[in-house]
Amino acid sequence: MVISVLFASAFLMCFAIVGSMISIMNYVFTGFGLMKMGETMGEKAPWLSWIPYASQYMLGKLGINNTAGILLVISNGISSLLGIILGILMTFTEEFANSEIVYIPLIIFGIIVAIYCIAVSVLMYIAYHKLYKKFSDKAVIMTVFTVLTGTAIAPIFIFAIRNNKLRE
Numbered sequence: 001m002v003i004s005v006l007f008a009s010a011f012l013m014c015f016a017i018v019g020s021m022i023s024i025m026n027y028v029f030t031g032f033g034l035m036k037m038g039e040t041m042g043e044k045a046p047w048l049s050w051i052p053y054a055s056q057y058m059l060g061k062l063g064i065n066n067t068a069g070i071l072l073v074i075s076n077g078i079s080s081l082l083g084i085i086l087g088i089l090m091t092f093t094e095e096f097a098n099s100e101i102v103y104i105p106l107i108i109f110g111i112i113v114a115i116y117c118i119a120v121s122v123l124m125y126i127a128y129h130k131l132y133k134k135f136s137d138k139a140v141i142m143t144v145f146t147v148l149t150g151t152a153i154a155p156i157f158i159f160a161i162r163n164n165k166l167r168e
Helices: 002-040 046-050 054-063 066-096 100-135 139-148 154-161
Strands: none
Touching: 002 046, 002 054, 002 100, 002 154, 046 054, 054 066, 054 100, 066 100, 100 139, 100 154, 139 154
């Protein structure tokens, strides 16, 4: 029993370490890539690419325009807040309610949150596509893989094309 608990703990620790390393790598790749693209496009503050949520602004601004950047920041903030609220509601509903009637509003709220997050994701995918299009002739392929991986590969693409010449 003790060995299985130790093994499970070691496995989860390795999983957490690998996940953290991938997150840091994605952060660095996105920061360098967006900063270099911002410099190429003549942005006044390309260093914003290193600040959480402001990097979403840079993605929207570089890909589409300033309004899209602001919209991405606000909508991603709202998505995070809605996710936290949904998690809290699910926890309290499970803990304090035994009636199935209580679950119906929770399910409806969950569906609304999911639809909202899908809409935010579509805007983000459009911004990625337009940014890829500005720096690469393989924008469609990059966008398809970005969508299929849920943006997991996007930092690698951004880092890879950061030094390309502006196409538009």
